[in-house]
Amino acid sequence: MTAVLIRGGAPYGEAPLDLLLDGGVIVATGGEATADERSVDAEIVDATGLVVLPGLVDLHTHLREPGREDAETVETGSAAAALGGYTAVFAMPNTDPTADTAGVVEQVYRLGRDVGLVDVFPIGAVTVGRKGERLAELAAMANSAARVRVFSDDGDCVSDALLMRRALEYVKAFGGVIAQHAQEPRLTQGAQMHEGEVSARLGLTGWPAVAEEAIIARDCLLTDHVGSRLHVCHLSTAGSVDVLAAAKVRGTAVTAEVTPHHLLLTDERAVGYDPVFKVNPPLRTAADVTALRQALADGVIDIVATDHAPHASQDKETEWDNASPGMLGLQTALSVVIETMLLPGLLDWRGVARVMSEAPARIGGLVEHGRPVAAGEPANLVLIDPTARWTVSGASLASLSANTPFEGMELPGRVVATYLRGRRTVSAGALAGV
Numbered sequence: 001m002t003a004v005l006i007r008g009g010a011p012y013g014e015a016p017l018d019l020l021l022d023g024g025v026i027v028a029t030g031g032e033a034t035a036d037e038r039s040v041d042a043e044i045v046d047a048t049g050l051v052v053l054p055g056l057v058d059l060h061t062h063l064r065e066p067g068r069e070d071a072e073t074v075e076t077g078s079a080a081a082a083l084g085g086y087t088a089v090f091a092m093p094n095t096d097p098t099a100d101t102a103g104v105v106e107q108v109y110r111l112g113r114d115v116g117l118v119d120v121f122p123i124g125a126v127t128v129g130r131k132g133e134r135l136a137e138l139a140a141m142a143n144s145a146a147r148v149r150v151f152s153d154d155g156d157c158v159s160d161a162l163l164m165r166r167a168l169e170y171v172k173a174f175g176g177v178i179a180q181h182a183q184e185p186r187l188t189q190g191a192q193m194h195e196g197e198v199s200a201r202l203g204l205t206g207w208p209a210v211a212e213e214a215i216i217a218r219d220c221l222l223t224d225h226v227g228s229r230l231h232v233c234h235l236s237t238a239g240s241v242d243v244l245a246a247a248k249v250r251g252t253a254v255t256a257e258v259t260p261h262h263l264l265l266t267d268e269r270a271v272g273y274d275p276v277f278k279v280n281p282p283l284r285t286a287a288d289v290t291a292l293r294q295a296l297a298d299g300v301i302d303i304v305a306t307d308h309a310p311h312a313s314q315d316k317e318t319e320w321d322n323a324s325p326g327m328l329g330l331q332t333a334l335s336v337v338i339e340t341m342l343l344p345g346l347l348d349w350r351g352v353a354r355v356m357s358e359a360p361a362r363i364g365g366l367v368e369h370g371r372p373v374a375a376g377e378p379a380n381l382v383l384i385d386p387t388a389r390w391t392v393s394g395a396s397l398a399s400l401s402a403n404t405p406f407e408g409m410e411l412p413g414r415v416v417a418t419y420l421r422g423r424r425t426v427s428a429g430a431l432a433g434v
């Protein structure tokens with residue numbers, strides 16, 4: 001592999017700085033990059049006007065393989081991720097079979113390696129079959145080739161308090177974290193959308209905010225009691241922000257994510273009963289959206305995670321009540337964060353790097369991702385055209401499924417190139433031939 005000299009790009013949107021990549025590493029920057037003898041034969045990439053960030057890291061992706069290869073595969077999901085500027089994704093275990101053994105997580109890990117577009121890190125199920133009855137083989141998954149550090153029954157809540165306590169105790173031994181899908185099941189039986197004025201108007205069964213907030217409060221207390229580490233998936237309400245903020249003040253070892261769709265869309269989208277807007281947890285109110293944006297800006301919410309959830313058309317394009325909840329996210333996440341956080345001045349580019357790369361890598365225990373754009377660091381990078389605008393079309397996304405809630409919307413910012421360990425996975429906004 002020849003060296004690559006990226007010229008004129010602006011790390012974190014700050015002063016332009018040339019970057020010389022070789023052997024998977026940023027070997028030199030600035031004047032030292034152009035003076036380095038390895039730059040003589042290097043491939044030159046003109047990055048004038050582009051922002052350079054560390055490759056993005058998604059802590060919450062559904063790749064659907066094994067079991068639902070009609071909706072997504074590791075290959076198509078990896079392509080969507082690379083095109084979205086990601087160099088690493090964490091794959092949720094709600095596959096068929098469930099990723100609850102060393103064998104299945106190793107299978108997903110190896111599929112990711114074989115595709116080679118992003119690093120795929122499997123998340124292990126907390127309970128066998130995600131049934132919430134008994135703990136899965138957490139240590140076996142942690143000790144497997146996939147070295148699992150994040151465990152979740154996502155899609156379902158670990159609602160049994162004793163099981164949750166045991167899981168938190170168990171992962172302490174190897175520095176793991178439990179990622180909780182916070183949804184009190186009895187309070188959300190048959191729920192179809194956010195419980196509020198719109199659900200009353202539409203006559204759809206409501207999913208009350210308190211069903212999320214109560215679980216987060218309980219789990220923060222359990223985490224304190226056990227002395228373990230908790231991560232809250234797709235936090236969606238203003239009340240959850242309050243619970244989280246209080247726990248952090250107290251010193252609870254808790255982190256939390258928000259999805260791009262919860263930063264932009266509200267429950268008003270359900271008017272019209274288009275199931276593309278059905279998601280779990282549901283889209284909330286405008287006041288919730290405002291609180292989530294502010295919490296992400298303040299650092300109360302740590303990261304943006306996509307909850308990329310591809311669904312085959314027969315599961316999604318049906319009447320609202322029967323449609324599967326979930327939305328695509330990998331190729332639109334960065335643009336939605338630019339729209340909702342960067343352009344309004346809530347985050348600068350360093351902040352975007354923090355919430356979409358550095359902090360998710362840290363929570364997931366990765367040491368080669370989410371690193372600074374600096375000499376000696378791994379060459380996992382994304383080059384972004386901050387002035388470009390594009391119109392979202394589900395049919396033209398790399399995902400096997402097309403269920404984007406942003407269909408037809410014009411969004412800012414475009415991924416021009418992505419580098420994984422110095423190798424280009426995306427070039428000129430398209431998959432590089434790798």
Ligand SMILES: [Zn+2]
Nearest residue numbers: 154155181233
């Ligand atoms: Zn979930």
